[in-house]
Amino acid sequence: MDYVWLWVLLGVLVIGGLWLVGMRNGLVRLKVRVEEAWSDITVQLKRRADLIPNLIETVKGYAKHESAVFENVTKARAATIAGANLADPAKAAKAEGDFQAAMKSLFAVAEAYPQLQASQNFLGLQSELSDTEDKIMAARRFYNGGVREFNTKVKLWPNSFFAKGLGFQALAFFEVADLDKIQDAPEVKF
Numbered sequence: 135m136d137y138v139w140l141w142v143l144l145g146v147l148v149i150g151g152l153w154l155v156g157m158r159n160g161l162v163r164l165k166v167r168v169e170e171a172w173s174d175i176t177v178q179l180k181r182r183a184d185l186i187p188n189l190i191e192t193v194k195g196y197a198k199h200e201s202a203v204f205e206n207v208t209k210a211r212a213a214t215i216a217g218a219n220l221a222d223p224a225k226a227a228k229a230e231g232d233f234q235a236a237m238k239s240l241f242a243v244a245e246a247y248p249q250l251q252a253s254q255n256f257l258g259l260q261s262e263l264s265d266t267e268d269k270i271m272a273a274r275r276f277y278n279g280g281v282r283e284f285n286t287k288v289k290l291w292p293n294s295f296f297a298k299g300l301g302f303q304a305l306a307f308f309e310v311a312d313l314d315k316i317q318d319a320p321e322v323k324f
Contacts (some may be wrong), residue, residue, distance in 0.1 A: 157293055161302045164284040168305060171277035175308065176220045178273050179230075182266040186211045189259045193243060196250040200243045203236075210236035223277075223308040231311040274308050281305045 190204050197203075210233040219225040244250050251257075285304045288297045297303075 154296060157296060158300050161284070161287060161293075161297060161300070164280065164287060165302070165305075168277065168280040168284055171273065171280045172223070172308075174273040175226075175270065175277055178266060178270045179214050179220070179226075182263065182270065183211050183215045185259060185263050185266065189240070189256075189263065192253065192256045192259060193240060193247075193250060196247040196253075197243050203239050203243050207233075207236040207240050223306040227308055227310050234310065274310075278307050278309075281307050 186207065190207060193200075194204060210229070213219060213229040214226070214233045216229070219229045244256070287293055288302050288304055
């Protein structure tokens with residue numbers, strides 16, 4: 135009779151242990167997927183950063199007197215690929231918002247020069263940049279979807295009791311501020 139309770143207790147411990155291992159493995163799997171998605175974002179951010187110097191040089195040929203705009207874009211470009219910003223989605227999102235505001239100013243300058251708008255080099259760079267922006271948005275959606283899945287699993291009961299003890303915490307989304315809401319976007323005057 136005493137062995138029955140021992141077997142029941144042993145069964146409960148085995149089932150609980152298997153559940154804990156399964157939960158941990160599921161969280162690890164989701165976290166690896168999120169890390170992969172973040173890696174995709176950083177690849178696209180670096181690809182875009184590589185296009186910016188060519189774009190700036192093309193625009194400089196037509197608008198040499200707009201050095202402040204070029205400096206802002208260069209600084210914002212550097213911030214988007216800085217190691218500290220690429221390691222933290224919140225910092226990366228801030229840098230991305232600043233970059234988008236700087237690029238908005240650069241394209242405002244470009245609009246003032248019809249010859250530049252007709253330049254094949256400028257149009258090609260603009261097309262590549264647009265393609266890269268689309269890839270960044272797709273990678274961001276994939277990353278945020280992975281973060282949503284991971285955070286949901288971390289916060290659901292009973293996982294929430296064990297996840298933190300196993301070293302899992304909710305992750306940050308990669309959310310870029312809406313450009314229309316950016317208050318300190320540089321203003322271009324002619």
